[in-house]
Amino acid sequence: MRSKSPKPSWLNRVSTRVLGLTVLGLATLGTSSALAATATVTPFTPYTTVQYQGINTVFYPSSTSADTAFYLDVRNGFNPIDFTSGSAQLYFTITGFDTTNRYLYVFIEGTTTGAYTTVPLAYCAGANCSGDQADSTGNSQINIGIAPSALCAGANAGAKGCTTGGVVNQVTSGLLSSILRLHFVISSYNVSTSVPVADKDAATSLQVFPETSGPRVAGCPGGYGFFPGDGNILVDTSGFTVNPDTTQGGSSPAFINVFVAYQQGASLPADYTTLNLVSTPYGAGQVEVGPFENSTDGNLIPYAVDYAVQDSAGLFAFCGQPPTDSNPTPGNGLAYPLTNVFATDIQGFLRESNCFVATASYRDGRAPGVMLLRHFRDEVLSEYRLGRDFIGWYYANGPIAADWLLRHPIFRSVALLALLPLQGFAWITLHPGILFVPFIGLAILLGYALRRRTRGAPLFLVLFLLGVLAGPGTAKAAGSNQPYIDSLISELPKETEPSAANPSPYIDSLKRKMGKQSDDDATGYTDEIKKGLPSDGSKNYTDRAKRALPPDNRSAIEDFRKGRQLKANKGSLDTRSAFGFDIMASATRTYASGPNTDVAYESVYGNKWVPDFTLHYEWRPFTSEFIKKFGLYASVGASFTTANGVLNYQDSRFGSESRTKFRFIVLPVQAGLIYRFSVFDFMWPYFAGGPAMIGFTENRDDKGDGHHGYDLGYWFMGGVAFGLDWMSAKSSWDQYESTGVKHTYFTIDYSYLESVAGGIVEFTVDGVRAGFTFEL
DSSP states (O other): OOOOOOOHHHHHHHHHHHHTSOOOOOOOOOOSSTTOBOOEEEESSSSOOEEETTEEEEEEEBTTOTTHHHHBOGGGTOOOBOTTOSSOOEEEEEEOOOSSSOEEEEEEEOSSTTOEEEOOOOEEESSEEETTEEEOTTOSEEEEEEOHHHHSSGGGTTSTTBOTTSSBOOOOSOTTSOOEEEEEEEESOSSGGGSOHHHHHTSEEEEEEEEOSOOEEEEOOOTTSOEEOSSSEEEETTOOEEEOOOSSSOOOSOEEEEEEEEEESSSOOTTSTTOEEEEEETTOOEEEEOOOOEEBTTBOOOEEEEEEEEETTSBEEESSOOSSOOOSSOSOSSOOSEEEEOEEOEEOSBOOOOOHHHHHHHTOTTOHHHHHHHHHHHHTGGGSHHHHHHHHHHHHHHHHHHHHHHHOGGGHHHHHHHHHHHHHHHHHHHOGGGGGHHHHHHHHHHHHHHHTTTTHHHHHHHHHHHHHHTSTTSOOOTTOSOHHHHHHHHHSOOOOOOOSSOSOHHHHHHHHHTTOOOTTOOOOHHHHHHHTSOOSSOSSHHHHHHHHSOSOOOOHHHHHHTTOOOOOOOSOOOOOEEEEEEEEEEEEEEEEOGGGBSSOHHHHHTTOOOOEEEEEEEEOTTOBTTTBEEEEEEEEEEEEEEEEEEEEEEETTTEEEEEEEEEEEEEEEEEEEEEEOOBTTTEEEEEEEEEEEEEEEEEESSSSOOEEEEEEEEEEEEEEEEEOGGGOHHHHHHHHHHHOOOEEEEEEEEEEEEEOTTSSSEEEEEEEEEEEEEEO
């Protein structure tokens, strides 16, 4: 950097610069002395330090470089350092002080092991400097300045990195030459000569490398050097071939940035001083660089662009021919600077739209409520004169109300609630058929009751009448809480009333009927039962039951092992629930979104087959032998497709396809009724239908916003389920025992899904599905 005189106003300028720099803490090493402390050293400039020869190294652009005039980017804090000037300084921030270890010394390595000499400090901030010592006076952080001309002066002449003439070695024989190495020691010793050698050896070390020439660009991104993006261009930051130059001196081995220099128009300025510069990390692959103003169809906004690679010292190597060039081999022969570089919108299927107050309330022009009111406006209000008058009034006053609502978000909830009745009226107006639903439901219930009148309806009516008659108006028997039980007891034969002499007359009467006359009779009730059984030599009832079975010593397990046919016993074959999955084998899709369409769906995603998967569940509360299998059906599905976006402004160099990936995902949720009946107990045709809610999202892999929402719709399907139990009785039995699945079916059907009018996206999907259903 340029020389500066140490004065308090300098610190303000340095602080401003430090805010714009990346703070890099260099690796630190522990010391061997219990009284030593660890230092963290951060140079003010340049942006980075690199590991070179295993040591943290800071590369400074030397003012002796012949390439400095062109390669140095003075606008980013990189100023050449004159390592022979007494007024130039290198600045560092040091942290790690405490009340015990308050002193800082900077040592330079000698040519022999353990040989160190101190470097005088030219400037201190936050500390008291005296010669080679900085006293932090209790501060944990200080700033110091070192004059490059003092690094090798006096006793340091001929030390490592210094010439015998007492100046910093301006490397001329390549990167392996001796480099100046400094050791920063925080210590409790207040005299530099008292600091142990072990502390100096283990201190934080930093190499100083004066760079005398810039890098050489041997190759820049080929082809067109860019690809149009949305508000930017895509640049391959790994497409550069850059070598450090060693013919005139050492150069940084690390390249930190790729700079894109651009100017709107046909050419770059002659002196390159008014360029727009945007940096991106070197070697990061394809990155977005901008901002650029988008070109539109029929309106090209061209830019001129050049690229520069920056090394660790801040020196540049441009791809194009510079206006004043001391570099003998600039660029790589490609057509740089580039001309007619442009950016353009990347289009997918959907785009944004707006709707005044509703949009201001929902904060999203794609919200279902906004879209519903928009369709109500277009399909109902616009058809009548009074409605058109209202639309005109709304267009005149709606923006004012929307602006007020955006500035007073506290009333947003009130506005949302106020819109609900209007949305309900709009939805009913757009779907008048919903008014017939209650009548249809009533007719279904009435028909069901009449169809079942010989069973359910009369029985229900009788039970209802009995309930009414036996309700609160039915009197209970006086003095009893169990009148019905008492009535049954009254019908029993009354042998005698209980008395003290005979407390159980009823039991005695039963005994007399069995021939038991007194308690002295040893024959019990069980013996009396045995007397009535035939005498066949059996010891007990179980023995007698075994005698009745045919003589066969086989067991069911033995029969199974010997391959004998067994009749599967799965308990009740009546199934009340089922689940399964389907995959769309062939489908026709139609997606349209009216004013929300950016590009037609087919233009982006085409008509290719896309994965479409559905999980479904059935519950059959009405299943019986008469009505077969009738119940409720619910399913959740997902389909997705990917494609590259479309360039709004198309150029013959790139065609129409962008490199931005779009994904369109549809998530239908369906509910309804399903009916299955049997044909030969092998095929089960079925029909189903009901309402649906269709969620969707379209996203992209660049910085552009995605779109999402949902629509309401309906669906129906018809198909056939083929039973698979006959294929393997053993597998069917094992499946039942392990999972509870009683029957397995292969299904194939035709399904149809369509959204109702007024949604964000008009969906129509129909096709053939195949899958499996498992009954429980």
